[in-house]
Amino acid sequence: MSGQVEKIEEIIINEAKAKAEEIIAKAKEKIQKLLDDAKKEAEKEVNDIINKQKADAEAHARRILSEARLEARLKLLNAKEDIISDVFNEALERLKEFAQSPNYKETLENLIKDAALIIGGGNLEVLLPENTNIKPDLSKIAKEIEKQTGTTISLVISKDKVKSIGGVMVRSKDLSFTVDNTFEARLERMREQLRVGVANILFKT
Amino acid sequence: MASKAVELISEAETKAKEIISDAEKKAEEMIKQAKKEAENIKETMLKNAEIEAEKVRKEILARAEEEAKKIIKKAEEDAEKLKTDSKKKFEDAIKLIINTIVGA
Numbered sequence: 001m002s003g004q005v006e007k008i009e010e011i012i013i014n015e016a017k018a019k020a021e022e023i024i025a026k027a028k029e030k031i032q033k034l035l036d037d038a039k040k041e042a043e044k045e046v047n048d049i050i051n052k053q054k055a056d057a058e059a060h061a062r063r064i065l066s067e068a069r070l071e072a073r074l075k076l077l078n079a080k081e082d083i084i085s086d087v088f089n090e091a092l093e094r095l096k097e098f099a100q101s102p103n104y105k106e107t108l109e110n111l112i113k114d115a116a117l118i119i120g121g122g123n124l125e126v127l128l129p130e131n132t133n134i135k136p137d138l139s140k141i142a143k144e145i146e147k148q149t150g151t152t153i154s155l156v157i158s159k160d161k162v163k164s165i166g167g168v169m170v171r172s173k174d175l176s177f178t179v180d181n182t183f184e185a186r187l188e189r190m191r192e193q194l195r196v197g198v199a200n201i202l203f204k205t
Numbered sequence: 206m207a208s209k210a211v212e213l214i215s216e217a218e219t220k221a222k223e224i225i226s227d228a229e230k231k232a233e234e235m236i237k238q239a240k241k242e243a244e245n246i247k248e249t250m251l252k253n254a255e256i257e258a259e260k261v262r263k264e265i266l267a268r269a270e271e272e273a274k275k276i277i278k279k280a281e282e283d284a285e286k287l288k289t290d291s292k293k294k295f296e297d298a299i300k301l302i303i304n305t306i307v308g309a
Contacts, residue, residue: 086295095306202291
């Protein structure tokens with residue numbers, strides 16, 4: 001009887017031990033899955049973080065490069081502008097010197113003729129720059145215009161002066177027409193056309 | 206005699222229940238610890254990812270800054286070369302302006 005009871009006790013304890021082992025084994029499985037899932041989830045988040053940061057940085061890098069290219073382009077454009085500006089300034093200086101030279105008279109007369117032709121004849125006044133000593137031959141110019149157009153023309157030097165380094169302003173006596181053929185006015189009128197020509201000379205390879 | 210046997214078996218059953226209950230508690234504790242460990246692993250991985258991502262970001266930006274510097278430097282060199290080269294054609298450009306203005 002005692003032996004049977006002991007056997008029953010042993011069976012009960014052994015079954016309990018087996019059940020306990022099963023519980024621990026299942027817990028270990030659950031733990032493994034839990035760790036695997038957590039790791040997988042973390043790896044996904046890690047990839048998301050790195051990919052997002054990389055994409056943001058690449059976008060930032062593209063902006064940096066795009067700004068640098070723009071700055072580079074501006075540097076070249078500014079350099080060209082500076083050179084063109086130097087050329088115009090030097091040309092103005094040379095025109096100022098030219099207006100004091102003996103060859104200037106012919107140019108002045110041509111500019112007067114050009115302005116008078118634009119107005120189309122009549123009684124005209126010629127306004128010269130303040131500091132010019134050159135006297136244009138107005139009767140010669142008038143004759144040339146009359147010959148060229150068949151219209152009568154009267155040209156006189158005005159008492160009024162024009163503020164300019166050279167060239168001339170011609171106006172009808174009734175002030176209804178004025179043609180500004182000073183060097184500065186001509187330069188302004190032709191600036192864009194000249195800029196293209198100057199740029200072609202300087203920068204075309 | 207029989208009552209002694211019932212008593213012994215009952216004791217064995219109580220002990221068995223304790224064994225199972227202990228195992229359940231142990232399992233519960235193991236899972237609790239594992240959850241903490243999982244959280245720690247995740248936290249460490251994310252912290253490392255932030256460090257790695259920052260490193261990647263700095264590398265990409267440093268490369269871009271370097272490239273940008275090269276672009277600007279080249280533009281400055283090109284601008285200088287442009288100035289030097291254009292000096293040779295300066296006179297022609299001035300002549301164009303003067304001739305146009307004086308109507309030559």
